Amino acid sequence: MKIKTKPKNPSAWSQLLFVERNIARVFIGLLLLYFFGQLFIHFVYSFMGGQGFNAESLRVFLEAVDIVWRKHLGGFFTVLNVLLFIFLLYCYKQAWKFRMQLKLYPPPSDLEAQPKPIKKDPKVMQHWRDIVLRANTGQQEKMRSAIIEADALVDHHLKNIGLEGEHMGDRLKQIRAFQVKSLDNLWKAHRLRNDIAHTPGYKVTARQAERALVAYRDFLKEMKAF
Structure with a gap:
């Protein structure tokens, strides 16, 4: 029969794991930020025709983004936001049934008189x-x-x-x-x-x-x- 051994200092061990997990999360987050940042820069650079950033090209880019948003994406995300809001309200209503109630006093059934058993006469x-x-x-x-x-x-x-x-x-x-x-x-x-x-x-x-x-x-x- 195998017996699992525990670290001699559980609190220090768990704290070490907690720190390492946070470092890994920050590192992964920075990598993702760098990756998507490079994709965005590459997209803008390609949209500008490989000319880089200048005032005129930036204005054209923003106008194009505005047109795409108003004609294609704006309505979709508006409807999506409304649906998400309704879904959140529904989830909140369902979760409210399972909320933890703070009991300062015993429930009424415990406070009420409990008839003692009696033999039939x-x-x-x-x-x-x-x-x-x-x-x-x-x-x-x-x-x-x-x-x-x-x-x-x-x-x-x-x-x-x-x-x-x-x-x-x-x-x-x-x-x-x-x-x-x-x-x-x-x-x-x-x-x-x-x-x-x-x-x-x-x-x-x-x-x-x-x-x-x-x-x-x-x-x-x-x-x-x-």
Whole structure:
């Protein structure tokens, strides 16, 4: 098995290679500059008919260059510049997706409360059945109490999974909609529960009760309560 040996002083070695590379680049650049410079001088000399540089020949040369540019090359390079500019904008837009983001704080998913795993309690399912049976009577008082009790059951589950807060609303705010699909409907059901609890004689329709209980049920199922 071959073992690759490393230079005794890696920093000095890499620095030496860096200097040599730069010297080679400068040397190659000077050679290219000299080469193209000679080609240009030879072209001008030939264009002048071998007479060398003088004021009149230089004027004729510049006029010829201007004519060639305006008639043949100007439009082409103008279009080329516009296309290159559009291409650069496109590349910038594509590269922007992969930009490095400076993170001063942990991402939101790390800051949000992470519910701790909890075992399913069969009593929760039985309690839910009792709530549904009470609401199915269609009586106003029992529909209201079913909504309030379903709301309390959800709040109890939120506490069990480790969400803290003074009120149920505080605990719900720790959950994001992209985490739980049924969260928006649960908020509507919770607001209905608050209207019932804080408004004496609040009337609940069978349709409202059904929507609220479906929201509570979907949330509990999504949270694996039963």
